[in-house]
Amino acid sequence: MAMNDMLSLLRVAYYGLMAGTFAFLLLWEDGAPLVAGMPSRRRHVLRNLAMFVCVVAVADGLVGGWLLDIPSRLTITPPGLLTPLPLAIQLIVAFVVMDLSTYAFHRLLHAQRWLWLMHSVHHSDAYLDVSSSIRHHPVEVALDVALKLVLYLLLGLPLWMEAARTLLINPLSMAQHANIAYPPWIERPLRWLLVTPQMHRVHHIPNEAETNSNFGQCFSFWDRMFGTYRAADPALPPRFGLANLGGETFQSIAGMLLTPVRAWRLRTL
Template identity: 45%
Template sequence: MLEQAPAIRLGVFLGVLLTLLALEWLLPWGRPRPLGPRRWPGNIGLAFAGTLLVRAVAPAAAVGAAAWAEARGFGLVPAVGIPAWLAVPLAILLLDLLIYWQHRVTHAVPLLWRLHRVHHADPELDATSALRFHPVEILVSMGVKMAAVAALGAPPLAVLGFEVLLNATAMFNHAAIALSPRMEAALRLVLVTPDMHRTHHSEVRAETDSCYGFCLPWWDRLFGSYRAAPAAGEAVVIGVEGWRTPAEQRFGRLLLQPLSQAPVSSVPTIASAAVPRRSEA
């Protein structure tokens, strides 16, 4: 199965992406998206560039790190003697916790925020927003993940399962779909939902710096970063002030954005001027 890991990831990715894009048409979140698909070349281009960069630097990536550790009996899992039936779900849980804290750090460290800001600067949300990460951030994230996988001695199957799950749930919680209140409340107990994650994409800084989870919602509640909804509700302003114009969504501009100061925004905001916003700093 592990030899087929790239094909498995690609198959699930395409299936989930196409399903969510269809649901965005059938069950749309009630907000206009004037740029819509015009953002897709930039968002998808970043994901493709990040994949090529990781393949060039670490071809086997996280699953390869897990196979390396397993072949040498390296890491916490073999050292403690955790059985496979427990090691797989435990590794998935701990890796999700790692991603939560890694995400928090990218908001707290200015240099990392400049890279991560590319993701937050998307002025609209849909399933492709989950792909919009700067290639350098993708490479750094993979390095952290590989180190954690090796130290943990996570089974390769667990790492593959985690990567597939994280990718699918990230696209789900960025999707511009409207869930019924009952379904939203039920899903929020076990998954980060689109409504929950929209709070994280608010331009208001206190809201941007909350709801860091990508897959499991429990870490935000446990570590005090959970917000049920943005203060503006459905009128929440998405993105980072100064980066919402169509020109800033082009692939080349997205690649260079971490090196740039914010341009003057041509898009008005309805958020209160008294509320601190996430800026280019």
């Protein structure tokens, strides 16, 4: 099989798996919701999906096609620091270092006001479900992609490693945000290694102590290591979102895109 045919096949399999996981979790949310009776659920999902489409388009434009066209660039291996190391070591480093950088970037998104104004689009979602995982501001996504590209270039790791990483990370992120009452026996053992849905939901509770905790994306040990781990408080009801950004002004597609500008004026955010 020619290389181009193989990459096209991989591209279809990749996007098929992502769409399939999204649909599977949507159905699971129907069967075992954590918070029952979510109002306007269909509109909520459609808005977040529409936001995702325009975010990908805008972010892709900002980073010069590196987001959408990545499948055709998978074979690129930039020469860098780790290029001489065996492939298995490179793969482990890619998973660990890129996850640490995601943790650090997420902490920065909460610490710097102008970054927080962009990241608040993700946190202003009052009803967490699988679609919340793809609700981000385009500038945040563009910065994230650019940062990862720079790291891959510096480390000299082949770009297909990022595709392999997101093959696991994206479904995990969808599961973390899904409105599903997962059985506790799934959560408990996994939490020692991975950021589980219950652990990530703590991060979306609008109390300062809760929001400024559990920044990890894949591995839970970064939060334990750097003192930002917070266990779920059973006394806290599963309420999410940001008090100041709950209104319709911040929930429509245009509203989400304009949130950083509009929220700038809110001194309390």
